[in-house]
Amino acid sequence: MPADDDPRPLGRTGIHVLPLGIGTNKWRRADRAAVLETYRTVNDAGSCMIDTAEIYFSERVVGDCLRAGPTRAVIASKFLPFPGRTSPRRLMSALDGSLARLGLKTIDLYYVHYPLPFIDVGVFAEGLVEAVKSGKARAVGVANFNADQMRRIADHLARAGVPLAANQVNYSLLRRAAETNGVLDACRELDVALVAYFPLASGRLTQPSDSMGTKALLTCLADIARAHDASISQVALNWLLARDSHRDSHPRRDQASSRQDQSRCTRLALE
Numbered sequence: 001m002p003a004d005d006d007p008r009p010l011g012r013t014g015i016h017v018l019p020l021g022i023g024t025n026k027w028r029r030a031d032r033a034a035v036l037e038t039y040r041t042v043n044d045a046g047s048c049m050i051d052t053a054e055i056y057f058s059e060r061v062v063g064d065c066l067r068a069g070p071t072r073a074v075i076a077s078k079f080l081p082f083p084g085r086t087s088p089r090r091l092m093s094a095l096d097g098s099l100a101r102l103g104l105k106t107i108d109l110y111y112v113h114y115p116l117p118f119i120d121v122g123v124f125a126e127g128l129v130e131a132v133k134s135g136k137a138r139a140v141g142v143a144n145f146n147a148d149q150m151r152r153i154a155d156h157l158a159r160a161g162v163p164l165a166a167n168q169v170n171y172s173l174l175r176r177a178a179e180t181n182g183v184l185d186a187c188r189e190l191d192v193a194l195v196a197y198f199p200l201a202s203g204r205l206t207q208p209s210d211s212m213g214t215k216a217l218l219t220c221l222a223d224i225a226r227a228h229d230a231s232i233s234q235v236a237l238n239w240l241l242a243r244d245s246h247r248d249s250h251p252r253r254d255q256a257s258s259r260q261d262q263s264r265c266t267r268l269a270l271e
Helices: 032-045 059-066 088-102 121-133 147-159 183-190 215-227 232-242 256-267
Strands: 049-051 074-079 107-112 137-143 164-170 193-197 247-250
Touching: 032 059, 049 193, 059 074, 059 088, 074 088, 088 107, 088 121, 107 121, 107 164, 121 137, 121 147, 137 147, 137 193, 147 164, 147 183, 164 183, 183 193, 215 232
Parallel strands: 049 074, 074 107, 107 137, 137 164, 164 193, 193 247
Antiparallel strands: none
């Protein structure tokens, strides 16, 4: 398992990313100076993944940051499918729009944001294969796919020689369904990265709470944090990352200091 802040492989793509990435779904409303400071901190860290999506309306903001100077970050965005917008042509058109907003010719990772009922995943696979074969995406992934959907789309991609890089799902100490619904097992089996969004449960794993549903857990996390001179969020992220090298995490953050604070979580040795 990678140690400390060592980059982790993004499946079998040859791309390596730092264990902690950063989500940008709040960047469109954030102070632009603070966003740029955050970006510079992330960029200085190395191959940190910056995660956006067309539905976040933050791609232009990320693009402005990228245009500020050379980047070391790994950039990911997502295709938003809905009925009537599932074909390879629609996916490629959306990818072109994302690349234009980001100011890129090629994106590092391009996801399908979620599956649709009654739509065969093979339709998405065709578009993802075209994205890679055209040189517009280095790697492709999915988000919010269940284990069976993962296996089926991975099989479609493999026939074209394209590996499935990642599945991004809601995963934290308070949301552990991936451990029991087969998704984490499928990631291990297929050598696919599990990328956790909301790893701090939308902020509920950042400070003590009197809520009956989380009080005992947060009290335990607070005790561990005090013993290691750390924050509750650092302990929660450390738990997530230390359990499996297939896991990466994208906390949603707006301030540069939070990235610096979180980077220490992978160096905690919890007993």
